[in-house]
Amino acid sequence: MMALVAAVDLATGPGTGFLPLISLGPAFAGLAGGWRRTAVLGAVALALCCVLGYYDGLLQSRRGFTAIGSVAGVTVAGTLAGVARRRHEAELASVRSVAEAAQRVLLRPVPAAAGHLRASVTYTSATAEARVGGDLYEVVITPHGVRVIVGDVQGKGLEAVGRAAVALGAFREAAHDEKDIVTVGQRVERAMAREPHDEKFVTAVIAELSPAGGALFLNYGHPAPMVVRADGSVEFPEPVRFALPLGLAAHGAEGPAPFTVRFGPGDQILLYTDGVTEARDRHGAFYPLGARAGLLDDADPSAALARLKADLQRHIAGPFRDDAAMLLLRHEPDGSKRDEGFTGS
Incomplete structure (x- = not known):
């Protein structure tokens, strides 16, 4: 110049x-x-x-x-x-x-092999400068089966991160201690109730997966899980009774009724937050998650989830407007023979 x-x-x-x-x-x-x-x-x-x-x-x-x-x-x-x-x-x-240190403590990498399952997770914060936000996930290997949680805290910022930490801490402890998944949910609910009462809540799905029992779910006002069968068919199982999100037990409503979903070899379960299904393109159309289930047809769960995330990014064609978490669980009968690793992004 x-x-x-x-x-x-x-x-x-x-x-x-x-x-x-x-x-x-x-x-x-x-x-x-x-x-x-x-x-x-x-x-x-x-x-x-x-x-x-x-x-x-x-x-x-x-x-x-x-x-x-x-x-x-x-x-x-x-x-x-x-x-x-x-x-x-x-x-x-x-x-x-x-x-990054907070992310490692709050959102730990999930085990790549958990008994009969292979797992992978991806998380994107809507805040460009942040690595963590209001979405949460965890996979815990217990004597009662593999137990998982995926949730979405109302709001954003440090307050949402704090509530996510409370929910995850309670789940991690209860998942090991309690034999009944309903009791696990109740303990998480009590932990949320001890927080300052300001009507903030957490939508969540808590699940227990075992080779004999399939997938047992508790749904606290969260988007239905996507089940992709080995033959490529897709289901979004709904609870028999809808329940309020975690943190609203003071309203006196009944807790969620557990419901079981068949989950056999070759089947996949995708747990996600509404930052995925409510993502819009430039014309205002929501992301068609069910129609994109074929992207999960990959031998490597991490690669399959990466393909789905890339497709979601193309749909948005811009920055994420909400936190988006996806946890993929794949049933493989020889999964218990694998060494346990960790995966996440």
């Missing part, structure tokens, strides 16, 4: 008044580079301005002083902005490292 301005100034002479445009060099450097680069380019621009001013005979005129002052002012402003941006980037990196 500075070379172009210098060439034009030399070609047209002092009458055109291009000399102050030399300040564009440090101005663009301040936008794209660090403060040191801005200061160096500013010094080069200032020297070039003096040389051109001498060549044009403007060093003793008001126009020459104005041009030199413009270059010096833009250089100082760009350097100070670069220092402030560097400090902000360091603070943002620190915040992100804390968020």
